[in-house]
Amino acid sequence: AQSVSQHNHHVILSEAASLELGCNYSYGGTVNLFWYVQYPGQHLQLLLKYFSGDPLVKGIKGFEAEFIKSKFSFNLRKPSVQWSDTAEYFCAPPGMYSGGGADGLTFGKGTHLIIQP
Amino acid sequence: GAVVSQHPSWVICKSGTSVKIECRSLDFQATTMFWYRQFPKQSLMLMATSNEGSKATYEQGVEKDKFLINHASLTLSTLTVTSAHPEDSSFYICSAPRKRVGDTQYFGPGTRLTVL
Numbered sequence: 693a694q695s696v697s698q699h700n701h702h703v704i705l706s707e708a709a710s711l712e713l714g715c716n717y718s719y720g721g722t723v724n725l726f727w728y729v730q731y732p733g734q735h736l737q738l739l740l741k742y743f744s745g746d747p748l749v750k751g752i753k754g755f756e757a758e759f760i761k762s763k764f765s766f767n768l769r770k771p772s773v774q775w776s777d778t779a780e781y782f783c784a785p786p787g788m789y790s791g792g793g794a795d796g797l798t799f800g801k802g803t804h805l806i807i808q809p
Numbered sequence: 810g811a812v813v814s815q816h817p818s819w820v821i822c823k824s825g826t827s828v829k830i831e832c833r834s835l836d837f838q839a840t841t842m843f844w845y846r847q848f849p850k851q852s853l854m855l856m857a858t859s860n861e862g863s864k865a866t867y868e869q870g871v872e873k874d875k876f877l878i879n880h881a882s883l884t885l886s887t888l889t890v891t892s893a894h895p896e897d898s899s900f901y902i903c904s905a906p907r908k909r910v911g912d913t914q915y916f917g918p919g920t921r922l923t924v925l
Contacts, residue, residue, distance in 0.1 A: 726913060735918035782852060796843040796855040
């Protein structure tokens with residue numbers, strides 16, 4: 693089964709600091725990975741996704757993630773965070789529709805990010 | 810983009826009563842929908858897979874008689890929490906994949922259930 697793990701559960705940063713949130717996967721074969729974000733009081737949104745090709749993926753709001761196969765990692769980064777980035781961040785295999793159906797997502801435990809003004 | 814709605818957005822009920830939560834795909838058909846629950850400060854946990862026209866599939870440890878799922882149409886799945894207890898208080902979220910190969914799933918805004 694596809695599974696991921698996140699090792700930063702609570703992160704507190706000041707505005708303008710750089711961010712890196714870790715995500716490691718533990719399955720073989722074709723690797724596809726997503727990062728989701730849940731802002732306070734809002735529903736889950738897709739931040740960025742990796743399917744294949746360029747291992748450096750750009751997402752919304754200045755976020756990016758790099759897929760490093762040798763390290764089984766897909767870490768989320770942002771060079772300069774803003775107060776509005778305060779949210780929960782979840783890494784997940786995509787559970788995407790493959791033609792024969794789709795699977796429910798197995799999320800990482802999530803990272804609660806707090807940005808202090 | 811694809812939109813998934815949930816109703817109600819929040820509900821407060823007395824212990825022992827049943828609560829129905831609806832999940833709708835507004836602009837696409839979804840033969841499969843997923844139900845998750847999220848406890849405070851925790852991740853989303855998959856509860857069950859709702860299948861249009863057939864029985865739902867439940868994850869290990871989820872009581873199917875307590876969490877009744879009905880996928881009445883290609884755009885609607887309902888989750889009924891029967892005989893609710895305070896420990897059922899949680900945030901319930903549904904998602905639906907659009908039938909495009911490689912497409913992601915789309916999440917509803919969630920329903921906050923509080924059982925007194």
